[in-house]
Amino acid sequence: MRIGQGFDVHAFGEGEFLTLGGIQVPHNKGFVAHSDGDVLIHAICDALLGALALGDIGVHFPPSDDQWKDCDSSVFLKHCHQLIQAKGYEIGNIDCTLMAEAPKIKPHSQAIRKKLAQVLDIHLNQISLKATTTEQLGFTGRKEGMAASVVCLLKPQV
Ligand code: MG
Numbered sequence: 001m002r003i004g005q006g007f008d009v010h011a012f013g014e015g016e017f018l019t020l021g022g023i024q025v026p027h028n029k030g031f032v033a034h035s036d037g038d039v040l041i042h043a044i045c046d047a048l049l050g051a052l053a054l055g056d057i058g059v060h061f062p063p064s065d066d067q068w069k070d071c072d073s074s075v076f077l078k079h080c081h082q083l084i085q086a087k088g089y090e091i092g093n094i095d096c097t098l099m100a101e102a103p104k105i106k107p108h109s110q111a112i113r114k115k116l117a118q119v120l121d122i123h124l125n126q127i128s129l130k131a132t133t134t135e136q137l138g139f140t141g142r143k144e145g146m147a148a149s150v151v152c153l154l155k156p157q158v
Contacts, residue, residue, distance in 0.1 A: 001153060002052060002089065002153070004052070004153075004154065005149070006042070006043040006047035006050060007043055007150070008039045008043040008046065009147045010037045010039045010145055011139075011144060012027075012031065012146070014030060016028070016030065018146070019036040019073070020039070020098070020108070021038065022041065022073070023115050025103060025105075026103070029143075034069055035068055035073055036073050040148045041076060041077050041116075042057055042073060043096065044080075044094060044096065044152070045060075047094065048081065051152055051153075052083075052154065061076055061079075077119055081119075084154060085157070088157055090154065091126060091152065092153035093127070093128070094116075094126065094128065095130075095150065095151050096128060096130065097148070097149045098146060098148050099131075099132055099134055099148070100140050100147070101141055101143045105129070
């Protein structure tokens, strides 16, 4: 088995929703990003890549490449998933934590998990999503952005 971890941050800017796990979550701000800014999917991608020492999302999808501008991050996730499958592994489980003062994630967490499970073709109980504030401390506490931390376990395909 192999373990991987991923971390990502995106700043808030103008906008009316945040794309999280491929779902649009209504908010009074959006993400400032080259892609759709899906901080959760980016951290999951880095966890999958990290588990097999395949580099990071910036190596596979360079922000300098206009091909990825405003790209749906589900495309990144599917690509990373295909890479680990090609190496003979499958997902055991993925555990995610979002850090932000706002918006509240709980009302959207089931929809986000369902979407991620669908994109990755895994069961709902293989993808966990938690959320926390940082007690009004730091950039997340000042509502300047959101952070995501993810751990995944990969197992050899049977
Ligand atoms: Mg990112």
